[in-house]
Amino acid sequence: MAVVETDVPARLDRLPWSRFHWLVVTGLGIAWVLDGLEVTLVGSLSGAIAQSPVLHMSAARVGASASAYLAGAVAGALGFGWLADRLGRKRLFAVTVLVYLTATLATGLSWSFASFALFRAITGAGIGGEYAAVNAAIQELIPARRRGFTDLVVNGSFWIGAAIGAGGSLVALDPRLIPPELGWRVAFGLGGVLGLGVLALRRWIPESPRWLMTHGRPEAAEQVVRGIEARVAAETGELPAVPPGRLRLRTDVRSWFGAGMMALVTQYRRRTALGVVLMASQAFCYNAVFFTYALILTRFYGVAAGRVGLFILPFAVSNFLGPLLLGRLFDVVGRRVMIAGTYAASGLLMALTGGLFAYGGLSAVGQTAWWTAIFFVASAAASSAYLTVGENFPLEVRAVAIALFYAFGTLVGGLAGPVLFGALIQSGSRGALMGGYEFGAGLMLVAAAAAWRLGIAAERRPLEEVAPPLASVGK
Structure with missing residues (x-):
C-alpha cells in the first residue's frame, strides 16, 4: 500500500483572504447567478410565454416546463x-458552462412546447452539473474559518441572477421596445452572454489540491498549492505559519465511488438522513412558490404580465440579503442552531401567509411583502442545506454526494412542486392553494427538527476533521 504524508489542507486553511479567493468565489459562484437568471426568466416571462401563439402554453404546461428544467438538472x-x-x-467547469449557454440560447429559438421543454431540460443539465462540481471546489479552496459564510453567500447569489432576470424581463416585455413575440426570446440571450464571461474567468482557477492529493497525485497537489501561496503572498506579504499535523493518505486507489456510496449508508447514515430532509423540504418550498409566483400575481391579483418583474425584484433582493446578513452567524453561533432556527422560522411564516392568502387578506403588494420577509430567512436555510451536504462527507465522493442529495431533493420536492402548484393555480381555488402552502410549511418544520436532532458542529473546522478522507490511514 503506497502512502504519502501531506499538509495541503492546513496550508490552504491558514491563508489570509485575498484576490485569489475572490476569483474562486466569482468565477465559480456565478453558477448560482446563472441558475437564478434561468428560473426567474421563466417565472417572469411565463405570462408572455403563455400568450405565445407558437408555444400554446397553459398554466399546467408552464409548470411542466419548469419540471423539465429540474429533471435535466437532476440528470446533469x-x-x-x-x-x-x-x-x-x-x-x-468548461463543459457544464458550454452545455448551459448553448441550450439557453436554443430555448429562445423554440418553435413548439416540446422543443421548449427539451431545451429547458438541457439547460438544467448544465446548471445541475455546475452545482456538483462547483460546490465541491469552493468548499475545498476556501479557508475553514470562512467556509460557512462564503458558501451561504455564494448559494444566495442565485438571487443576483434572479434580480437580473426580473429586470431584464421588464425590458424584454415592454412592447414599446421589443415586439411581444420576440421579447421573451431575446431575454434568454442574457444567459448566453453571461456564460461566455464565465468561461474566460475560469481559465485562472486551478484544480482542487484536495482532490489531487486523494487521487494519487500528491506532487501535482503540492505544485498547485505552491502556486496559490505565491499568488496570495504577493498580495498580503508573509504568510502565517503552517499548523502542525500532516495527513497520511493512500495513493494507490484512483476511484473511491463504491466505498464512498457504502459509507453514505453506513458510517454517515445520520448525516445522509439529514441531507435528504434538508434538501427535499427546501426544494419543494422554493420551486413550488418561485416557479409559479408570476401565475399567482396574474391570475389572482390581476397583475399585467409585463409588470411581474417589478414584484419579483424586491423578493430577489431579500433572498440575497438573507444569506449575506445571516451567513456569519453560521460560523459564529454554529451550524446546528442556525440551520434549525432558519428552517423553523420559514415554516411558521409560510403557514401564516398561506392562511392570509386563502381568506383574501392580501393584495399583490402585501403578498410580495410577506414572501419577501419569509424568504429572507428561507434563503439562508436553503443555502445551509447545500453547505451541509458539501462539508459532511469525505472528499473523494463530495461532488457525487452533493449531486445525489440535490437530485433526490429535486425529484421529491422540486419536480412535484411546480406541477402540483400549477394544477392548483389552474383550479382557481384559494383554499386548494392554501393546502399546498401548509404542506410546504410542514416540510420546513420537519427539516428544522431533523437539523436540531442530527446536525453536527462543523463550523470553523477543517473539512478533513469533519469527515476524514477515505484515503486516510493511521500512523
Whole structure:
C-alpha cells in the first residue's frame, strides 16, 4: 500500500483572504447567478410565454416546463457530479458552462412546447452539473474559518441572477421596445452572454489540491498549492505559519465511488438522513412558490404580465440579503442552531401567509411583502442545506454526494412542486392553494427538527476533521 504524508489542507486553511479567493468565489459562484437568471426568466416571462401563439402554453404546461428544467438538472448533477469526483473539478467547469449557454440560447429559438421543454431540460443539465462540481471546489479552496459564510453567500447569489432576470424581463416585455413575440426570446440571450464571461474567468482557477492529493497525485497537489501561496503572498506579504499535523493518505486507489456510496449508508447514515430532509423540504418550498409566483400575481391579483418583474425584484433582493446578513452567524453561533432556527422560522411564516392568502387578506403588494420577509430567512436555510451536504462527507465522493442529495431533493420536492402548484393555480381555488402552502410549511418544520436532532458542529473546522478522507490511514 503506497502512502504519502501531506499538509495541503492546513496550508490552504491558514491563508489570509485575498484576490485569489475572490476569483474562486466569482468565477465559480456565478453558477448560482446563472441558475437564478434561468428560473426567474421563466417565472417572469411565463405570462408572455403563455400568450405565445407558437408555444400554446397553459398554466399546467408552464409548470411542466419548469419540471423539465429540474429533471435535466437532476440528470446533469448525477452525471457531471460522478465525473467531477472521477476526473477532477476543473475539467468539468468548461463543459457544464458550454452545455448551459448553448441550450439557453436554443430555448429562445423554440418553435413548439416540446422543443421548449427539451431545451429547458438541457439547460438544467448544465446548471445541475455546475452545482456538483462547483460546490465541491469552493468548499475545498476556501479557508475553514470562512467556509460557512462564503458558501451561504455564494448559494444566495442565485438571487443576483434572479434580480437580473426580473429586470431584464421588464425590458424584454415592454412592447414599446421589443415586439411581444420576440421579447421573451431575446431575454434568454442574457444567459448566453453571461456564460461566455464565465468561461474566460475560469481559465485562472486551478484544480482542487484536495482532490489531487486523494487521487494519487500528491506532487501535482503540492505544485498547485505552491502556486496559490505565491499568488496570495504577493498580495498580503508573509504568510502565517503552517499548523502542525500532516495527513497520511493512500495513493494507490484512483476511484473511491463504491466505498464512498457504502459509507453514505453506513458510517454517515445520520448525516445522509439529514441531507435528504434538508434538501427535499427546501426544494419543494422554493420551486413550488418561485416557479409559479408570476401565475399567482396574474391570475389572482390581476397583475399585467409585463409588470411581474417589478414584484419579483424586491423578493430577489431579500433572498440575497438573507444569506449575506445571516451567513456569519453560521460560523459564529454554529451550524446546528442556525440551520434549525432558519428552517423553523420559514415554516411558521409560510403557514401564516398561506392562511392570509386563502381568506383574501392580501393584495399583490402585501403578498410580495410577506414572501419577501419569509424568504429572507428561507434563503439562508436553503443555502445551509447545500453547505451541509458539501462539508459532511469525505472528499473523494463530495461532488457525487452533493449531486445525489440535490437530485433526490429535486425529484421529491422540486419536480412535484411546480406541477402540483400549477394544477392548483389552474383550479382557481384559494383554499386548494392554501393546502399546498401548509404542506410546504410542514416540510420546513420537519427539516428544522431533523437539523436540531442530527446536525453536527462543523463550523470553523477543517473539512478533513469533519469527515476524514477515505484515503486516510493511521500512523
